Structure formats: structure tokens, C-alpha cells
Amino acid sequence: MKQKISQDWQRNKSLYLLVLPVVLFYVIFAYKPMYGALIAFKDYSPALGFSKSPWVGTENFTRFFQSVYFWRLIKNTFLLSIYCLLWGFPASIILALMINNVKNKHLKKTVQTISYLPHFISLVVVCGMIADFCVSTGLINDVIAFFGGTRKPLLQDPAQYRKIYVISQIWQQIGWESIIYLAALCNIDSQLYEAARIDGAGKWKQLLHVTLPGIAPTIIIMLLLSIGRLMSLGYEKTILLYNPATYETADIISSYVYRSGLINQEWSYSTAVGLFNSVINLGLLMLANFLSRKFSDTSLW
Amino acid sequence: MRKTTLLVLMVLCVTSALFANGTKETEVQQPVSTSSTFTGYPMEKDTPVSFWIKPGSSVTANFSSMGDTPFYKEALKRTGIDIDFQHPPIGQENEQFSLIMADGNYPDIMMYNWLSNYPGGPAKAIADGVIMSLNDIFDKYCPNIKAYLAAHPDYDKAIKTDDGQYYCVPMINTEGTGTFLGPMIRSDILAHLGKEVPTTIDEWYDVLKAAQASGISHPLASEFSQIDIRNWNPFMYAYKTDSSFFVADDNTIHYGPIEEGYKEYLENFAKWYREGLVDPDLPSLTTDQVTEKMTSGKSIAAWALVGGRMGSWIPAGQKTNPDYMLIATPWPTLGKGETPEYGWSAMPFSGNGAAITTKCKNVERAARLLDYFWSNEGHDFAYFGTKDVTYTIDADGNYHYTDLITKNTKGWTLGQMIAAYTIANYTTPTYADIRYSKEYASLPSQKEAYDIWRTNCLKHLLPPITPSPDDSKTLARIMNEITTYQRELSLKFILGTEDIDKSWDTYVANIKKMGIDQALAIENKAYDSYQNR
Numbered sequence: 001m002k003q004k005i006s007q008d009w010q011r012n013k014s015l016y017l018l019v020l021p022v023v024l025f026y027v028i029f030a031y032k033p034m035y036g037a038l039i040a041f042k043d044y045s046p047a048l049g050f051s052k053s054p055w056v057g058t059e060n061f062t063r064f065f066q067s068v069y070f071w072r073l074i075k076n077t078f079l080l081s082i083y084c085l086l087w088g089f090p091a092s093i094i095l096a097l098m099i100n101n102v103k104n105k106h107l108k109k110t111v112q113t114i115s116y117l118p119h120f121i122s123l124v125v126v127c128g129m130i131a132d133f134c135v136s137t138g139l140i141n142d143v144i145a146f147f148g149g150t151r152k153p154l155l156q157d158p159a160q161y162r163k164i165y166v167i168s169q170i171w172q173q174i175g176w177e178s179i180i181y182l183a184a185l186c187n188i189d190s191q192l193y194e195a196a197r198i199d200g201a202g203k204w205k206q207l208l209h210v211t212l213p214g215i216a217p218t219i220i221i222m223l224l225l226s227i228g229r230l231m232s233l234g235y236e237k238t239i240l241l242y243n244p245a246t247y248e249t250a251d252i253i254s255s256y257v258y259r260s261g262l263i264n265q266e267w268s269y270s271t272a273v274g275l276f277n278s279v280i281n282l283g284l285l286m287l288a289n290f291l292s293r294k295f296s297d298t299s300l301w
Numbered sequence: 302m303r304k305t306t307l308l309v310l311m312v313l314c315v316t317s318a319l320f321a322n323g324t325k326e327t328e329v330q331q332p333v334s335t336s337s338t339f340t341g342y343p344m345e346k347d348t349p350v351s352f353w354i355k356p357g358s359s360v361t362a363n364f365s366s367m368g369d370t371p372f373y374k375e376a377l378k379r380t381g382i383d384i385d386f387q388h389p390p391i392g393q394e395n396e397q398f399s400l401i402m403a404d405g406n407y408p409d410i411m412m413y414n415w416l417s418n419y420p421g422g423p424a425k426a427i428a429d430g431v432i433m434s435l436n437d438i439f440d441k442y443c444p445n446i447k448a449y450l451a452a453h454p455d456y457d458k459a460i461k462t463d464d465g466q467y468y469c470v471p472m473i474n475t476e477g478t479g480t481f482l483g484p485m486i487r488s489d490i491l492a493h494l495g496k497e498v499p500t501t502i503d504e505w506y507d508v509l510k511a512a513q514a515s516g517i518s519h520p521l522a523s524e525f526s527q528i529d530i531r532n533w534n535p536f537m538y539a540y541k542t543d544s545s546f547f548v549a550d551d552n553t554i555h556y557g558p559i560e561e562g563y564k565e566y567l568e569n570f571a572k573w574y575r576e577g578l579v580d581p582d583l584p585s586l587t588t589d590q591v592t593e594k595m596t597s598g599k600s601i602a603a604w605a606l607v608g609g610r611m612g613s614w615i616p617a618g619q620k621t622n623p624d625y626m627l628i629a630t631p632w633p634t635l636g637k638g639e640t641p642e643y644g645w646s647a648m649p650f651s652g653n654g655a656a657i658t659t660k661c662k663n664v665e666r667a668a669r670l671l672d673y674f675w676s677n678e679g680h681d682f683a684y685f686g687t688k689d690v691t692y693t694i695d696a697d698g699n700y701h702y703t704d705l706i707t708k709n710t711k712g713w714t715l716g717q718m719i720a721a722y723t724i725a726n727y728t729t730p731t732y733a734d735i736r737y738s739k740e741y742a743s744l745p746s747q748k749e750a751y752d753i754w755r756t757n758c759l760k761h762l763l764p765p766i767t768p769s770p771d772d773s774k775t776l777a778r779i780m781n782e783i784t785t786y787q788r789e790l791s792l793k794f795i796l797g798t799e800d801i802d803k804s805w806d807t808y809v810a811n812i813k814k815m816g817i818d819q820a821l822a823i824e825n826k827a828y829d830s831y832q833n834r
Contacts, residue, residue, distance in 0.1 A: 045429055063778075137582075156582070157798075244584065245796055259781075262396040263395055264777060266778075
């Protein structure tokens with residue numbers, strides 16, 4: 001056994017070194033903090049420190065479950081995530097398929113570059129642009145007015161908030177997320193297409209029977225990962241876009257955690273809310289994995 | 302799996318503090334050393350004092366640290382005390398403060414609103430071992446502060462906890478310096494419309510309507526997304542109410558947003574919004590957008606700061622329109638000729654002050670540094686800089702900035718020049734100086750504004766009361782939820798997305814259900830002990 005390990009080490013030394021930073025990253029930023037999540041069960045006071053702050057059991061969780069905002073936060077987080085998944089997930093696949101069918105190399109590269117550029121723009125700038133587009137004298141209202149509609153401020157209408165969020169989200173991420181599908185598309189054996197053509201399949205049939213089955217494993221893995229992230233929307237974009245008038249649809253768990261933790265300094269409470277969110281995410285991921293294993297051969301573990 | 306970044310960040314701070322600093326929990330508060338070797342300024346060279354303070358925007362425009370300003374270079378010569386400034390990123394003071402608190406490595410001095418922003422209040426901050434009680438320190442090292450407080454018993458009462466502990470070296474807004482924000486309107490447009498300066502709600506309505514008829518589509522604009530601006534709406538104060546707790550005529554604390562006056566305000570303001578008198582983008586307006594509207598003539602009235610806003614709008618507006626002029630208007634009332642009872646003014650003490658933390662290595666140096674700016678010499682220096690360089694004294698004994706400040710060649714604004722050579726332009730731990738306020742307000746409209754905006758509101762604004770730590774906690778818990786709800790609904794009522802007549806009763810009932818009565822009981826208990834101080 002011992003010999004085996006040292007042999008393995010000798011052979012793969014450089015590989016282990018290569019993976020070390022990644023392992024460290026997870027240890028430092030994902031595993032070590034889990035210990036600190038214990039303050040969710042305490043009444044944490046920085047002066048008393050971690051070990052001396054009194055235990056309060058599940059009080060922080062009960063408080064969140066009984067909060068008047070509980071159901072609203074769950075609903076908003078869930079709906080916003082679902083909409084992002086529902087519209088955003090297929091969008092990047094469709095874009096990848098379309099780019100894949102472009103014959104002109106230069107055009108292909110240009111489209112690709114333009115579509116993933118927004119991913120590299122700072123979120124603060126993106127949200128500033130959204131805000132400027134959405135004011136009653138902004139670009140979007142100019143278009144609406146041009147077609148005879150009436151101008152109205154969009155960012156303060158709870159009914160418009162999710163649309164604005166989802167559409168801008170897609171705009172920002174579509175190019176970036178299509179990269180992985182493009183890579184998968186390259187791996188499909190061109191002989192399969194030839195065979196399909198000989199059998200008389202047109203473009204559409206080729207797409208259905210060769211291309212899609214070819215990238216299906218990638219799609220499923222990506223879908224699983226997305227479902228695992230379903231309820232974990234970041235707070236950054238929300239706090240840049242919302243205002244009290246749109247709390248009704250805009251306030252999500254992470255923005256609530258942000259407000260109670262960093263603005264109102266209720267550390268324990270906000271940790272409890274965050275922990276609760278993580279537990280839900282874990283549950284969703286396991287569920288998705290289970291379903292996928294049951295109905296297809298692909299799964300994460 | 303990606304957890305929320307926030308959770309990771311906070312929790313990381315907590316754990317790293319724990320691992321890196323295993324002994325910190327057993328540390329005891331340093332006893333104040335009794336043997337002082339102080340023989341006057343400048344003091345001998347020693348380790349720098351670390352000073353955490355939010356820099357004014359007039360400083361950050363030109364300097365990355367307050368320590369780089371000519372003022373602090375001169376201050377180092379005068380006091381001999383090196384300062385290591387630590388600045389939070391603008392707009393993230395509270396987050397930064399939270400992180401420092403969670404981490405436990407406090408700088409020597411921290412300038413912050415200990416009264417309203419430390420969870421549990423200042424008494425808790427002392428009990429938690431975050432900051433020191435300053436009573437002994439004032440006695441030993443701060444003769445100037447002691448003398449000032451002895452001469453001003455009102456301020457002295459305001460800056461203590463109920464059990465008589467000083468917790469910070471305060472920023473005091475002295476008589477007449479607190480009225481630096483209020484309603485303002487374009488006087489040239491008023492003249493053009495043939496209207497008088499509006500003083501009542503009805504007159505305002507009349508003026509705004511006339512302006513609208515003359516082609517200014519949305520005459521009233523303000524950056525409503527900023528909490529201060531939202532909470533200090535002049536058209537609310539006219540209804541003798543407030544957006545939060547206030548002292549009513551019966552000398553007890555009331556919660557404004559559930560009272561009849563607040564409802565009338567909402568009804569009126571919603572009507573103005575509906576009729577387009579108020580900018581349609583009200584909730585999302587940014588300061589830059591308001592500046593653009595006010596200087597280009599798309600809007601003609603706002604409520605804003607006398608210095609940074611009125612003082613920069615007038616010259617900017619005059620560039621394209623030589624007639625452009627803004628004037629302050631009195632805080633509006635309902636009846637003609639009434640003295641405004643309600644309005645906004647900075648409280649003499651709003652809770653902002655420099656506290657000395659328990660991690661301070663050299664308490665005497667920190668205390669002497671803060672005390673220096675309360676001496677006559679130090680105070681003149683703080684507000685006017687160096688004599689004959691940045692200011693001169695005229696024959697009547699009045700102080701004036703020199704051309705170095707007022708006619709600078711660098712293209713900086715007056716505020717930025719003042720902020721470079723003095724500390725007068727932002728929240729500083731000393732008492733404010735009306736001589737500076739009038740000098741800084743260089744335009745006649747600005748000078749007048751301080752007096753026009755005077756009201757009797759100090760009677761009604763909440764004094765710096767300090768509920769007990771447990772009470773504060775309950776209060777924070779209740780109010781965090783209520784405030785979210787109140788802000789949301791107030792905006793909806795104004796925007797018309799929620800019908801006031803239909804939903805008002807449910808709204809009040811909901812706030813009651815969230816525990817406003819308990820919160821009021823806590824506030825009133827604390828108010829009673831404040832009055833008995």
C-alpha cells in the first residue's frame with residue numbers, strides 16, 4: 001500500500017502540484033468558512049468572540065421562518081432563478097448551435113467575441129447602463145414612444161423588474177456560457193454528419209439526430225450545475241438595481257442577507273439565512289442528480 | 302457549490318480572526334496610565350496613531366488619504382503626532398465597519414456614528430469592550446474638551462450615555478450651523494412666472510403648476526433614493542410629522558409614518574406625482590441626474606445641501622443661462638404666515654464622534670491628538686488653517702480665507718480647497734464654526750439659506766437617546782422589518798401603485814403587528830431617562 005502511494009507520487013508529482021492551488025482554494029474559501037457558519041446558532045458578538053458568544057439554538061432560524069418577508073423572499077428568489085434558467089439556459093445552447101452553423105470564419109469569430117464581451121464588463125457598469133436605459137427619458141422608453149406607447153419609468157415598476165433582470169442577465173452571460181457548448185460541438189465526429197447526409201437527412205434532421213445527442217451529456221451536466229445554483233442568486237446585481245418600490249418582486253434571500261448582515265449588523269441572523277439558503281441548494285442539486293441518474297446515464301456522482 | 306460570497310467573506314473574517322488571534326478574547330482593557338509626560342505640543346515623536354474615518358468627498362476628489370493633505374502635514378508639525386489614516390471605500394462605511402468589528406482588529410481611533418450605527422448603542426460598545434469609556438481620559442488628557450463641555454451643559458448632556466459615560470469625542474453642530482439642507486427654487490423662474498417665494502403647500506402647488514404650464518414638464522426633482530433626501534422631504538414636514546420617530550407636542554415620542562399627518566402628506570405628494578409635478582423617475586434618480594435636471598432647467602425646485610448642491614448648481618447653471626439663480630425657501634407650512642415647527646436641521650450632536658478603541662496602544666497620544674482641535678488655537682487651525690497663509694483677520698476681528706483658498710489656480714472647487722487646508726468641510730470630531738459656514742457659503746443665496754431654513758424643529762427631532770443594550774437589540778430587530786415595509790409602502794402610495802384610501806388601514810395595522818408599540822415603549826423609556834440625565 002505504502003509503496004503504491006509513493007510510486008504514484010513519484011509518477012504524478014507534477015500533476016499533484018498542479019492541482020494544489022485548486023485544493024487550497026476550496027479548503028480556504030469553502031471548507032474553513034463552514035466552521036464559522038456555526039455563528040448561525042449563536043448570538044454572535046465580535047467583542048465576546050467566536051467561542052464565548054452564547055448559544056441560542058435555532059432561534060435565528062425560527063426568526064427567519066416567522067419573518068413577514070419569509071415567503072416573499074423564497075418566492076422572489078425562486079421565480080427569478082427559474083426565469084433565468086428557463087430563458088437563459090436554452091439561449092446559450094441556441095446561440096452555440098447558430099454560431100456552429102456559420103460558415104464564414106471571420107464572421108463566426110466576430111459574433112463570438114461580441115457576444116461574450118459583456119461578461120467582462122463590471123457589474124456596476126452594466127447596472128448603471130441598465131438604469132440609464134430604463135428611466136422615463138431613456139433608450140427603451142424612446143423606442144416605446146416611437147411605436148406610440150407612453151413613457152413610463154421602468155425600474156420602479158415591480159411588474160417589469162424580473163424581465164429587466166432576466167433579459168440583462170441573458171445579454172451578459174449568453175456568449176460566455178455558449179463557449180462550453182461550442183467546445184462540445186467540435187468533438188462530434190464529422191463522419192456522423194456524412195452518414196446522416198447520405199441517409200438523406202437535411203440540416204434540421206442532422207441537428208435533431210446528430211448534433212443534439214452529441215452534446216446531450218454536456219447539456220445535462222450544465223443543467224445539473226444550474227439547478228444546484230438555482231436558489232443562490234448573488235446579491236450584487238439586486239442591490240444595484242432595486243429600490244423600495246420594487247422590493248415586492250426584487251428582494252431576494254441574498255439581498256436580505258446583505259441588508260441584515262452588513263447594514264444592520266445582525267451577523268448571526270444573516271448567517272442563519274445564508275446557511276438555510278445553502279441547505280436548499282444542496283437539496284436541489286441532490287434531487288437533480290438523482291433524477292438525472294434515474295432517467296439518463298449522466299450524473300455528477 | 303458556490304455559497305453566497307457574503308457568507309464566505311463574513312465567516313472567513315470571523316475564523317481568521319479566531320485562528321490568528323487566539324489570545325484576543327483574554328485581553329483586558331488597558332488601564333489608563335497615570336503618569337503623563339506631556340509638556341505641551343508638539344509632542345515627541347512616537348509610533349503613529351491609527352485613525353479610521355470616512356473621508357469627505359471634497360478630500361477624495363484630490364487626495365487618496367487625508368494624511369496627504371497640506372492640513373495634516375501642518376498638523377503633524379504642530380502636534381508632533383503622526384497619523385496613520387484608514388479610509389473605508391466611499392459608500393461602504395457601514396460594511397467596512399461591520400467587517401472591522403467582526404475581525405476584532407480595531408484601529409486606535411474610529412470616527413463613526415456610535416449612537417445609531419453600532420448595534421446595541423454606545424453603552425453596548427463600551428460593555429462589549431470595543432471602545433473605552435472616556436471619562437478618565439477626558440480628565441487626564443483633554444483639558445480643552447473638558448472646558449468646552451463645562452461651558453456648554455446642553456451638549457454635555459447629549460454626548461453621554463444615560464449612566465454618564467462619555468464614549469466619543471463628538472462632532473458638535475453649534476447654534477446656526479445645522480441648517481445646511483432645505484428646499485430651494487429658481488428665483489429667476491419665479492420672477493418670470495410672476496410668483497412670490499412659496500411658503501405654504503398651496504403656494505408651492507400653485508408655483509409648480511404655473512411652472513408646468515410654462516413648459517417645465519416636471520418642476521420638482523430630488524434624489525429620493527438617498528435615504529437622507531427621502532426622509533427629510535420638506536413637503537412631509539409641513540404636515541407636522543416625520544418619517545420615523547419624533548418628539549410630538551405632548552413631549553413623548555411618536556412614530557410618524559402611522560399618523561394622520563403622514564397620510565395627508567402622502568395623499569398630497571401622490572397627487573403631485575400623478576400630475577407630473579414631481580419627476581416620474583423619483584425612486585431611481587441619482588445625484589448626477591438631479592444635477593443635470595436642475596442645472597439645465599428641466600426642473601426648478603429641489604431640496605438639497607447648501608454647499609455641495611446649491612453652491613455648485615448656481616455657477617453651473619449660469620454658464621448657459623446668466624439669469625440662473627437659486628434661492629432657499631422656508632420649510633413649507635400648511636397655514637400662511639406660520640413659523641415652521643417641523644423641518645430638518647442637524648442635531649447639535651447626531652452621534653458622530655471619534656471613539657478610542659480598546660486596542661489603542663497609546664491612549665494619551667490619541668487623546669491629546671483629539672483634544673488639540675478643541676483648543677482656541679487648534680480650532681482656528683481646524684477651520685481656517687494657518688494665519689496669513691490660508692486666512693486673515695480683518696479689522697473687525699472677522700476671519701476670511703485668503704486668495705490661496707478662494708481664487709485657487711488648480712481648478713478645484715472652494716470645498717475641495719477648504720478640505721485640503723482645513724478639516725472644516727466634513728464631519729470632524731470638534732465643534733462646528735458658524736464663521737466657517739458663512740465663509741464657505743460664498744454666494745449670497747447660500748449665506749441667506751442658513752437663516753431662511755431655521756425652524757423650531759430641534760424641539761421635535763429625536764435627541765441622542767440611548768436605550769439599554771437589550772432594548773436596542775429588540776428595537777433594531779423590530780425596526781429593521783418595519784423600516785423596510787414603511788419605505789416600500791410609502792413609495793408605492795406616492796407612485797400610486799397602492800391606493801392610499803384602500804390600503805392605509807391595513808398598512809397601519811401591519812406596522813402595529815410588527816411591534817411598533819413595543820418599539821415606542823422602548824423609545825419613550827429611553828427618552829425619559831434622557832430628560833433625567
